[in-house]
Amino acid sequence: MTAxxxxxxxxxxxxxxxxxxxxxxxxxxAVLFLAAMVGxxxxxxxxTAGTLSRQIDDAIRADALGLQxxxxxxxxxxxxDAIGERLAVDIxxxxxxxxxDSAGLRIGGNLDRWPAVAQASWSWSADTVRxxxxxxxxxxxxxxxxxxxxxxxxxxxxxxxxxxTLLSEALLWSFAVAVAFAIAGAAALRRALxxxxxxxxxxxxxxxxxxxxxxxxxxxxxxxxDQLGASMNxxxxxxxxxxVGIKGVSDSxxxxxxxxxxxxxxxxxxxxxxxxxxxxxxxAMETTVADLDGISRVFQALLRIAEAEAxxxxxxxxxxxxxxxxxxxxxxxxxxxxxxxxxxxxSWPDKLEMVGDRDMVLQAIANLLDNAVKFTPQxxxxxxxxxxxxxxxxxxxxCDEGPGLAPEDRARAGERFFRADPSRALPGSGLGLSLVxxxxxxxGGGLRLGDAQAGAERxxxxxxxxxxxxx
Amino acid sequence: MQILLVEDDAEVARFVKKxxxxxxxxxxxxxxxxxxxxxxxxxxxxxxxxDRMLPGGVDGLRIVETLRGQGNKTPVLFxxxxxxxxxxxxxxxxxxxDYLVKPFAFAELLAxxxxxxxRPAMEVPATRLAVADLEMDLLSRTVTRxxxxxxxxxxxxxxxxxxxxxxxxxxxxxxxLEKVWDYHFDPQTNVIDVHVSRLRQKVDKGFDVxxxxxxxxxxxxxxxxx
Amino acid sequence: MAWVFALLLLFAxxxxxxxxxxxxxxxxxxxxxxxxxxxxxxxxxxxSQSRALAEEGRKLCLEGQSRSGIAKLRRALKEAQREE
Numbered sequence: 031m032t033a034x035x036x037x038x039x040x041x042x043x044x045x046x047x048x049x050x051x052x053x054x055x056x057x058x059x060a061v062l063f064l065a066a067m068v069g070x071x072x073x074x075x076x077x078t079a080g081t082l083s084r085q086i087d088d089a090i091r092a093d094a095l096g097l098q099x100x101x102x103x104x105x106x107x108x109x110x111d112a113i114g115e116r117l118a119v120d121i122x123x124x125x126x127x128x129x130x131d132s133a134g135l136r137i138g139g140n141l142d143r144w145p146a147v148a149q150a151s152w153s154w155s156a157d158t159v160r161x162x163x164x165x166x167x168x169x170x171x172x173x174x175x176x177x178x179x180x181x182x183x184x185x186x187x188x189x190x191x192x193x194x195t196l197l198s199e200a201l202l203w204s205f206a207v208a209v210a211f212a213i214a215g216a217a218a219l220r221r222a223l224x225x226x227x228x229x230x231x232x233x234x235x236x237x238x239x240x241x242x243x244x245x246x247x248x249x250x251x252x253x254x255x256d257q258l259g260a261s262m263n264x265x266x267x268x269x270x271x272x273x274v275g276i277k278g279v280s281d282s283x284x285x286x287x288x289x290x291x292x293x294x295x296x297x298x299x300x301x302x303x304x305x306x307x308x309x310x311x312x313x314a315m316e317t318t319v320a321d322l323d324g325i326s327r328v329f330q331a332l333l334r335i336a337e338a339e340a341x342x343x344x345x346x347x348x349x350x351x352x353x354x355x356x357x358x359x360x361x362x363x364x365x366x367x368x369x370x371x372x373x374x375x376x377s378w379p380d381k382l383e384m385v386g387d388r389d390m391v392l393q394a395i396a397n398l399l400d401n402a403v404k405f406t407p408q409x410x411x412x413x414x415x416x417x418x419x420x421x422x423x424x425x426x427x428x429c430d431e432g433p434g435l436a437p438e439d440r441a442r443a444g445e446r447f448f449r450a451d452p453s454r455a456l457p458g459s460g461l462g463l464s465l466v467x468x469x470x471x472x473x474g475g476g477l478r479l480g481d482a483q484a485g486a487e488r489x490x491x492x493x494x495x496x497x498x499x500x501x
Numbered sequence: 502m503q504i505l506l507v508e509d510d511a512e513v514a515r516f517v518k519k520x521x522x523x524x525x526x527x528x529x530x531x532x533x534x535x536x537x538x539x540x541x542x543x544x545x546x547x548x549x550x551x552d553r554m555l556p557g558g559v560d561g562l563r564i565v566e567t568l569r570g571q572g573n574k575t576p577v578l579f580x581x582x583x584x585x586x587x588x589x590x591x592x593x594x595x596x597x598x599d600y601l602v603k604p605f606a607f608a609e610l611l612a613x614x615x616x617x618x619x620r621p622a623m624e625v626p627a628t629r630l631a632v633a634d635l636e637m638d639l640l641s642r643t644v645t646r647x648x649x650x651x652x653x654x655x656x657x658x659x660x661x662x663x664x665x666x667x668x669x670x671x672x673x674x675x676x677x678l679e680k681v682w683d684y685h686f687d688p689q690t691n692v693i694d695v696h697v698s699r700l701r702q703k704v705d706k707g708f709d710v711x712x713x714x715x716x717x718x719x720x721x722x723x724x725x726x727x
Numbered sequence: 728m729a730w731v732f733a734l735l736l737l738f739a740x741x742x743x744x745x746x747x748x749x750x751x752x753x754x755x756x757x758x759x760x761x762x763x764x765x766x767x768x769x770x771x772x773x774x775s776q777s778r779a780l781a782e783e784g785r786k787l788c789l790e791g792q793s794r795s796g797i798a799k800l801r802r803a804l805k806e807a808q809r810e811e
Binding site: 165 | 748749750751752753758762765794798801805808
Binding site: 316333365366368393 | 585698
């Protein structure tokens with residue numbers, strides 16, 4: 031029962047082989063190679079045998095013209111004389127002449143009779159003539175002279191034929207060698223292609239089978255195959271990063287959300303067990319509702335961060351004026367700052383066009399301003415600036431007068447739920463900067479944290495949000 | 502108002518129905534999409550509250566698309582756990598009028614459906630709005646109370662305008678953010694409160710009767726009587 | 728028997744063509760003589776070089792090697808022509 035299947039498999043394999051890119055490339059190479067050979071052979075032929083042919087024809091033509099002149103000036107006798115003289119000094123012994131009258135009888139020249147093939151309307155012909163009993167090829171040209179006389183001029187074409195034969199044989203052998211080379215070259219090409227691709231395809235196979243740590247090995251050549259490998263590696267790194275991100279979110283959720291959930295539960299249970307009156311019970315329930323809202327918002331923020339990191343929002347990018355968004359953010363938070371006796375200083379150009387997600391950019395700026403307002407003491411100044419440092423870059427900076435962030439904390443600031451010590455007591459989920467970082471990445475940029483005033487005791491934080499202005 | 506609620510979660514449905522009935526509305530409830538579509542198409546309602554993920558082969562989006570295709574213009578509020586911005590956009594594009602994500606505060610739901618129900622009447626362009634002795638001229642962009650001119654910034658003007666257009670109704674902080682600032686974002690702190698309190702300083706301070714009221718756990722309302 | 732006939736017919740045209748092929752006459756002893764005559768007609772002022780060549784040609788022709796003789800005589804005539 032297995033035999034038929036095997037047979038089919040064999041044909042299928044052959045089919046696959048023939049359809050493979052490697053085979054097709056190799057075939058293409060072989061065909062081109064052979065075509066080049068044919069072209070070369072043709073040129074060679076034309077240059078040698080062809081030239082020789084042309085030379086012979088030119089010589090014949092010139093000779094005939096000369097003899098026609100002789101006829102015009104001196105008639106039959108002149109032609110016969112001319113022929114005789116030419117023959118007398120024909121050292122190569124290649125010339126053929128025949129002057130025949132209207133009856134076809136020989137009047138002069140060294141051919142004994144008019145060749146049969148030279149009757150046709152075409153004035154050029156090729157035939158064999160006998161020389162010393164041996165048949166030799168000849169190229170002949172005949173012209174009418176007048177009064178029914180005809181002149182035939184020709185040349186012994188033995189040499190030409192010899193060259194042709196020699197050349198044909200040589201070319202045929204060359205072609206055979208070329209075919210062998212073509213096949214060998216095609217096989218080598220196919221092999222080389224297969225080799226280069228193998229690294230990538232094997233890595234892909236290993237990854238599909240589950241080993242996600244594999245990367246495509248790159249050679250030192252930095253050619254297109256290496257670029258393919260490098261792209262694949264970059265893709266795999268990104269997938270890795272996303273998976274780490276997902277794991278990070280699960281860890282964070284597990285760790286940092288369970289606490290408020292547990293707290294809410296405890297409060298309710300406690301109220302159930304020991305609330306003295308309805309009023310206390312109500313109060314406990316209201317607080318719990320607020321707690322649940324808080325948890326809900328944390329979830330929402332986490333989802334937004336995940337969305338931004340996954341790049342899903344990129345499809346919804348549209349052009350908008352960043353200056354307008356900044357103005358709106360400043361307005362919304364300006365009131366808050368005023369309330370706390372803080373001063374919000376702003377500066378940006380009249381228009382800052384860019385392409386992106388307006389809501390997310392506002393969210394990012396809002397988060398930064400929120401932090402600034404939170405950490406700046408009463409009477410302090412918050413600076414919100416923006417500019418276009420390059421044609422496709424937009425930079426937004428928020429400076430506050432708070433305690434700033436220690437350099438070692440800055441790297442961790444983008445982590446979800448990270449709270450640097452000074453801020454642990456303040457309200458906020460610790461997701462603010464995480465979202466800002468994700469939005470920046472989504473827009474092809476980044477978040478840079480530094481000191482607003484280096485060297486001072488309270489350095490303040492300068493948060494620079496860098497965005498690409500194009501999608 | 503006659504309200505149709507299409508929601509498959511029994512707890513949520515009970516909670517919403519009870520709350521709305523206590524607020525004086527008549528609520529009809531079905532638990533699957535096909536019945537919902539049938540009811541909405543065959544009986545007249547003032548408002549539809551639809552979940553998006555429904556059993557029965559017909560989901561919330563399909564219901565709205567079908568109704569709009571039939572020329573049915575009943576206001577629709579989506580009440581759903583699908584909270585991503587893309588989903589919200591999908592819902593509104595399909596023909597929905599508002600979109601509220603679960604979990605939600607009941608006060609928010611109530612404020613929004615009352616705002617929806619009020620809407621058609623306010624489509625008629627008005628040039629002046631008035632609550633008690635507070636007057637707003639929309640053409641000249643001026644606010645006066647008791648004859649005295651009040652200076653307001655452009656954003657405060659829009660805030661006040663929104664409150665006045667929904668006078669007597671609760672307007673939640675989220676609604677203000679969406680309608681007055683045209684953004685969907687989540688401020689970490691209650692920045693809206695600050696703006697409203699600034700507006701209050703201008704509009705209510707120094708006058709006998711406060712017009713802008715805070716509704717606990719809900720939002721704000723502008724109203725003539727105390 | 729019929730097939731032998733058919734085969735013969737096939738070959739016939741080529742055989743007859745062989746006999747019908749024109750013959751070059753400039754390889755014969757007669758032509759040798761003609762060239763000798765031409766040379767002699769040139770007269771006594773020919774150089775010794777060409778005379779030597781002509782002599783060699785005559786010898787070859789007499790020995791029966793017409794073609795070689797004709798070739799020599801032609802060279803002699805060409806040489807003489809060059810000197811003119």
